[in-house]
Amino acid sequence: MPVNTDAVGRAYGPHEPYEVTRVKIREFADAVDARSFAHLSEEAARAEGYPDVVAPTTFAVVIAQRAEFHVVVDPEVGVDFSKVVHADERFTHHRPIVAGDLISSIVHIDSIAQRGGISMVTTRTELVDEDGAPVSTVVSTLAVREEA
Amino acid sequence: MTAENRPAFDGLEVGQVVAERDVELTRDTLVRYAGASGDFNPIHYNDVIAESVGLPGVIAHGMLTMGTAASVVEEWAGPGNVRDLQARFTRPIPVPNPGAAHVQFTAKVGALDAEARTARIDVTVEFDGQKVLGKAQALVPCS
Numbered sequence: 001m002p003v004n005t006d007a008v009g010r011a012y013g014p015h016e017p018y019e020v021t022r023v024k025i026r027e028f029a030d031a032v033d034a035r036s037f038a039h040l041s042e043e044a045a046r047a048e049g050y051p052d053v054v055a056p057t058t059f060a061v062v063i064a065q066r067a068e069f070h071v072v073v074d075p076e077v078g079v080d081f082s083k084v085v086h087a088d089e090r091f092t093h094h095r096p097i098v099a100g101d102l103i104s105s106i107v108h109i110d111s112i113a114q115r116g117g118i119s120m121v122t123t124r125t126e127l128v129d130e131d132g133a134p135v136s137t138v139v140s141t142l143a144v145r146e147e148a
Numbered sequence: 149m150t151a152e153n154r155p156a157f158d159g160l161e162v163g164q165v166v167a168e169r170d171v172e173l174t175r176d177t178l179v180r181y182a183g184a185s186g187d188f189n190p191i192h193y194n195d196v197i198a199e200s201v202g203l204p205g206v207i208a209h210g211m212l213t214m215g216t217a218a219s220v221v222e223e224w225a226g227p228g229n230v231r232d233l234q235a236r237f238t239r240p241i242p243v244p245n246p247g248a249a250h251v252q253f254t255a256k257v258g259a260l261d262a263e264a265r266t267a268r269i270d271v272t273v274e275f276d277g278q279k280v281l282g283k284a285q286a287l288v289p290c291s
Contacts, residue, residue: 083201
């Protein structure tokens with residue numbers, strides 16, 4: 001079953017807020033070889049002008065991929081996860097993410113383009129803080145191969 | 149993005165290499181990234197499943213490659229100073245077991261905006277002599 005192009009414009013969320021912790025930032029920094037002490041130590045982060053340890057650039061994917069999962073599992077969208085390849089990704093940060101943030105997300109299906117047996121599904125996840133102020137916009141495209 | 153830790157704009161030149169790094173990706177690296185990111189797609193740790201969907205074997209998460217590229221840029225830009233980052237995943241990186249995939253990251257000044265005092269940093273990521281990311285670009289506000 002091909003991906004349903006009528007799903008363009010759908011939105012999911014806001015989901016349960018994600019609590020950003022120092023431990024998770026440290027784990028993520030280790031995993032992507034981010035070497036600044038500002039990811040590890042509150043003191044080092046303060047010296048750089050942040051209120052607490054600051055997340056690496058792509059940390060927002062931890063929150064965005066949770067949101068995008070709601071699109072992938074929606075039977076009315078029709079994505080077969082075993083046929084998915086990640087095509088592209090973009091982060092636009094309105095401010096850096098720091099430990100202690102409580103971040104809510106809404107994911108939008110912005111476009112579905114079908115060509116040559118592949119559906120390109122582009123989602124945009126908007127991350128906002130407790131005050132509703134924008135934190136990051138994460139745009140992701142999945143390439144879904146259709147049945148031969 | 150704080151005023152305290154931005155890199156200096158003056159003196160930057162288009163084409164200048166601002167940071168580079170050689171990274172060895174192993175199965176250990178992949179499992180670590182899976183746990184840290186929550187991306188447990190089995191094509192990143194299970195050869196049988198990876199081959200069943202037509203891959204040569206386990207491949208690295210595209211987001212691990214992009215995240216590492218971001219860390220290389222951050223090494224110059226300062227933590228939290230990449231305002232915008234994009235990339236296309238054009239080629240998979242197969243990660244052998246045992247062994248390692250050797251990946252080279254090079255971050256260069258791609259463009260400068262004197263009015264906004266921002267630098268566009270272009271990251272080249274090469275594996276086996278071929279680029280694995282397309283249009284990998286970071287926007288960095290400078291002082």
